[in-house]
Amino acid sequence: MNLRILLVNPWIHDFAAYNLWSRPLGLLKVAGYLDSLETELFFIDCTDSIEIRKYGTGRFRSERIEKPSLLRQVPRSYKRYGIAAEEFVGKVKEQLPLDLVLMTCVMSYWYPGAQRAVELVRETAGDVPIILGGVYATLYHEHASRCSGADFIYKGPLSDSIGFAIRTFGFRPKKRRHVSARFRAGLQGGQPFAPLLTASGCPYRCHYCASDLLSKGYERRPADDVIDELGGLFNTGIRDFAFYDDALLFDPEEHIKPLLRKIVAKGLNARFHTPNGLHARFLDREIARLMKAANFRTIRLSLETVDHQRQEVTGGKVGNEDMKSAVKYLKDEGFTKDEIGVYLMYGLPGQPLDEVREGVEFLKDLDVRINLTEFSPIKGTKSWEELVRSGVIDEGLDPLLTNNTVFSYLYSGYDPQEVEGMRLDVKSYNAK
Numbered sequence: 001m002n003l004r005i006l007l008v009n010p011w012i013h014d015f016a017a018y019n020l021w022s023r024p025l026g027l028l029k030v031a032g033y034l035d036s037l038e039t040e041l042f043f044i045d046c047t048d049s050i051e052i053r054k055y056g057t058g059r060f061r062s063e064r065i066e067k068p069s070l071l072r073q074v075p076r077s078y079k080r081y082g083i084a085a086e087e088f089v090g091k092v093k094e095q096l097p098l099d100l101v102l103m104t105c106v107m108s109y110w111y112p113g114a115q116r117a118v119e120l121v122r123e124t125a126g127d128v129p130i131i132l133g134g135v136y137a138t139l140y141h142e143h144a145s146r147c148s149g150a151d152f153i154y155k156g157p158l159s160d161s162i163g164f165a166i167r168t169f170g171f172r173p174k175k176r177r178h179v180s181a182r183f184r185a186g187l188q189g190g191q192p193f194a195p196l197l198t199a200s201g202c203p204y205r206c207h208y209c210a211s212d213l214l215s216k217g218y219e220r221r222p223a224d225d226v227i228d229e230l231g232g233l234f235n236t237g238i239r240d241f242a243f244y245d246d247a248l249l250f251d252p253e254e255h256i257k258p259l260l261r262k263i264v265a266k267g268l269n270a271r272f273h274t275p276n277g278l279h280a281r282f283l284d285r286e287i288a289r290l291m292k293a294a295n296f297r298t299i300r301l302s303l304e305t306v307d308h309q310r311q312e313v314t315g316g317k318v319g320n321e322d323m324k325s326a327v328k329y330l331k332d333e334g335f336t337k338d339e340i341g342v343y344l345m346y347g348l349p350g351q352p353l354d355e356v357r358e359g360v361e362f363l364k365d366l367d368v369r370i371n372l373t374e375f376s377p378i379k380g381t382k383s384w385e386e387l388v389r390s391g392v393i394d395e396g397l398d399p400l401l402t403n404n405t406v407f408s409y410l411y412s413g414y415d416p417q418e419v420e421g422m423r424l425d426v427k428s429y430n431a432k
């Protein structure tokens with residue numbers, strides 16, 4: 001008999017959240033693996049409640065909830081983003097009886113959402129085994145073992161050990177004779193957009209990033225595989241595709257250029273977006289031209305800081321001259337200020353606010369959108385170690401306090417009014 005497995009993407013508990021084409025990619029990958037076994041899969045995405053806006057992005061439905069005591073000092077309201085709890089319970093009931101539940105938790109500081117989902121599954125489905133994976137389970141294995149309520153904490157990216165985790169509960173599903181990708185399309189859940197991954201991991205090791213902690217090195221998919229997936233999703237009616245790669249432009253002659261040529265040749269009437277910042281260093285005239293021909297509408301580049309020394313010390317992925325050239329190539333092809341956004345971080349360890357302001361002015365001169373992002377420390381990274389060494393945080397810091405909003409407010413040492421002034425200035429510049 002097929003094993004009945006429920007996959008759950010729990011709620012976001014946060015001060016702010018907006019859906020920029022996000023889907024639980026790790027869970028989709030797990031679904032792909034399980035789909036090759038004799039299983040019957042069901043999926044509940046607690047964040048599946050968005051009011052669609054431009055290009056399929058949107059606002060999540062949300063409800064105000066009580067702030068955890070650790071966050072009391074933050075003067076913002078705290079919310080649960082996603083479907084109502086009763087709706088979740090109703091959906092779980094529809095799938096009973098279940099043999100197994102697999103859950104993810106995408107951001108470590110959203111763990112209260114996973115805790116709530118575990119509680120409700122227990123109340124509704126009895127003592128069905130629950131396996132928790134994802135970023136929180138990987139980076140905070142001990143915390144998740146102690147606090148999540150799940151029976152098994154799965155650490156790391158998807159590998160054969162997911163089979164081990166399932167066997168722990170006495171299940172040994174056989175391989176299916178005919179494998180199909182039927183579940184992938186079903187998982188889209190009627191969303192008008194889809195995320196795409198053409199490779200996992202990243203060859204760089206930036207001090208503030210967890211890419212190498214969450215992937216087993218940098219690994220590409222064959223271009224034809226990506227094209228098949230894209231074509232299949234397009235045939236289901238999806239028109240907006242977001243590349244979620246960490247290093248989409250790396251080694252361009254071997255990777256992105258051949259892929260973009262194939263996309264252009266396919267002539268799909270689709271739109272493409274790159275919400276993860278691209279490496280400006282690799283963006284040359286030909287890539288800009290291919291992106292225009294393929295119909296890219298949202299391009300995000302990563303600068304993080306304008307300070308040359310900090311760029312080098314934290315990983316050397318980009319320099320100011322790279323950014324200037326990349327923006328010029330994009331503008332030459334007709335991309336507008338609204339379509340080109342650049343990420344600029346504030347709150348990096350030891351970063352003065354004047355450095356961020358300098359970055360803002362640099363980007364204004366380039367006439368691009370400025371995407372200010374708050375630094376949040378990720379356990380296991382060099383930036384984390386630096387903050388622990390300098391006594392700013394404790395190694396045992398609760399994941400809740402690594403929330404970007406919280407971190408900037410409580411630990412960056414900036415005057416909140418000055419930060420607010422800078423944010424308002426950027427907002428009015430972006431709106432022009």
Ligand code: SF4
Nearest residue numbers: 202204205206209246
């Ligand atoms: S280049 Fe980007 S994805 Fe790669 S390590 Fe640096 S920040 Fe992370």
